[in-house]
Amino acid sequence: MREDANPILDLRGVSKEFALQGQRIEALRDANLRVRPGEFVCLIGASGCGKSTLLRIVAGFEIVTRGQALMWGRPITGPGPERGMVFQDYGLFPWLTVRGNIGFGPSARGRPTQEVRETVDRFITLVGLQRFADAYPHQLSGGMKQRVAIARVLANDAEIVLMDEPFGALDAMTRERLQDELLEIWQRTRLTVLFVTHSIEEAIFLGDRIMVMSPGPGRIDSEFIVDLPRPRDVVAADFNDLRRELSLKLHSHHARKAA
Amino acid sequence: MSLTLESASAAPVTAAPPEVAPAPLSSLLYRLRNPLLAVIFPGAVLIVWHLATYGRKYSLIPPPSDVALALWDLAFGGINDDAYSKTLHIHLLASLSRVYGGFAIALCVALPLGLLIGRIALIRRVLDPTLQVLRPIPVTAWLPLAMIMFGLGPRSAFFLVCLGVFYPILINTIFGVRAVDQRLFEAASMLGCQGTAQFFRVVLPASLPAIFTGLRLGLGFAWVVIVVGEMTGVQTGLGAIIMEARQLSRTEIVICGMVVIGIAGFISDRIVLVLGKRLLHWSPSFA
Numbered sequence: 314m315r316e317d318a319n320p321i322l323d324l325r326g327v328s329k330e331f332a333l334q335g336q337r338i339e340a341l342r343d344a345n346l347r348v349r350p351g352e353f354v355c356l357i358g359a360s361g362c363g364k365s366t367l368l369r370i371v372a373g374f375e376i377v378t379r380g381q382a383l384m385w386g387r388p389i390t391g392p393g394p395e396r397g398m399v400f401q402d403y404g405l406f407p408w409l410t411v412r413g414n415i416g417f418g419p420s421a422r423g424r425p426t427q428e429v430r431e432t433v434d435r436f437i438t439l440v441g442l443q444r445f446a447d448a449y450p451h452q453l454s455g456g457m458k459q460r461v462a463i464a465r466v467l468a469n470d471a472e473i474v475l476m477d478e479p480f481g482a483l484d485a486m487t488r489e490r491l492q493d494e495l496l497e498i499w500q501r502t503r504l505t506v507l508f509v510t511h512s513i514e515e516a517i518f519l520g521d522r523i524m525v526m527s528p529g530p531g532r533i534d535s536e537f538i539v540d541l542p543r544p545r546d547v548v549a550a551d552f553n554d555l556r557r558e559l560s561l562k563l564h565s566h567h568a569r570k571a572a
Numbered sequence: 573m574s575l576t577l578e579s580a581s582a583a584p585v586t587a588a589p590p591e592v593a594p595a596p597l598s599s600l601l602y603r604l605r606n607p608l609l610a611v612i613f614p615g616a617v618l619i620v621w622h623l624a625t626y627g628r629k630y631s632l633i634p635p636p637s638d639v640a641l642a643l644w645d646l647a648f649g650g651i652n653d654d655a656y657s658k659t660l661h662i663h664l665l666a667s668l669s670r671v672y673g674g675f676a677i678a679l680c681v682a683l684p685l686g687l688l689i690g691r692i693a694l695i696r697r698v699l700d701p702t703l704q705v706l707r708p709i710p711v712t713a714w715l716p717l718a719m720i721m722f723g724l725g726p727r728s729a730f731f732l733v734c735l736g737v738f739y740p741i742l743i744n745t746i747f748g749v750r751a752v753d754q755r756l757f758e759a760a761s762m763l764g765c766q767g768t769a770q771f772f773r774v775v776l777p778a779s780l781p782a783i784f785t786g787l788r789l790g791l792g793f794a795w796v797v798i799v800v801g802e803m804t805g806v807q808t809g810l811g812a813i814i815m816e817a818r819q820l821s822r823t824e825i826v827i828c829g830m831v832v833i834g835i836a837g838f839i840s841d842r843i844v845l846v847l848g849k850r851l852l853h854w855s856p857s858f859a
Contacts, residue, residue: 391766400758421769421773466763
């Protein structure tokens, strides 16, 4: 139904196999996914369902075994600044300040110093870390570190932001605040987001669309459209209906796996 | 016995006051606490040494007061007026130049080599086995060969100090480079920093704490091997006077040399440590 739209991201029959101690492990089988510009897509599933592998293929960290991974119609051959990744463990450079981390991409790509400084200032303000501009990562809380990681990919002109359980290591309060902030940034910038999570509530709260994945071998099982108006009320009846539906879907995977 | 008793009874006395709110006197005590705690043990050793040697005519070890006088004479003269009087600065300078010279040469070789071995698998496969076999050979064992290759004199001394410094720097650099979190390479490459650019933007800064530990250990080793290095027939240097005084049974001069090496090594380590703290204040392990 959205075949006509020009997708920013197009995965066609993507499979990924790893060799592990001489054995072939099928991490992902025949995954198809089209993402339109500006869309917020969540990938959800139990561990081992290949959701992180899928994300890493889009990031260019893994190369597909079969199928095609295309961005703007061109095959993805490696990592690139147009696809920014936010890791669960932050991946900040410990020897750089907040300022240095956010400016890393632009200055590595040879932008003039003055321009880098202005970009950095803009994104530090966007994530509200003005007071911590000169702090080092080890002096920041988890929530602040993740703000830096988000600002870092935005400052680098990422068109699509890939998030691998970015709030998984944070406490509930911080997680909720960052979810709100992320939505606000997403709405303001009209970025495309591909968001991996294992939390049903997080997926429904954030996503336009939720891809449910199932393990053994990892594949995309089904798709849920979330057409609830934003900001979404996590205790509303329709939110709960969707939550129940998704929960049943995910638990059926466990049952099948156990059988 | 008396050592442990004395340090045990003295420690709590100096340690007790600072925990409470700092009045002027106790805040002074608080600042002096660590130096005070640090001198308890050497003080006790001095007392035991003094009691064991002072006034015994045929003691082979001179009492601390004799050593103190000899040290003063070595530094400023005016007491014994012999061949050693007022020569400390010559020997200290000679040893300093060998320690830092040897250290600098070793650094210039070990650091780039360590970076290459850590980063490039082919170089690692070619060089690492050989280096690992050479590593257990002590510096002392190299002495005869060094004297054949470099002759009697300072060049052999440089070589031996170099050798002692080389491995701590090399091993720590390799470790630092190989221990860089894979995630940081992923982060750099998705931000548009790829290939050789990662070397200066990721590998080097990320391995700096480990490299620094190597420098510190290496410099410490340079002071350790300086005596062996100066057994190569050089005329000056702290190691040289220790060996010479030993043959003349001037044990107080031997001890003076030991004390000066200890203090010089300690000071140079402190300087490196302060430098490291300034350079690596981002690292939780140095801050």
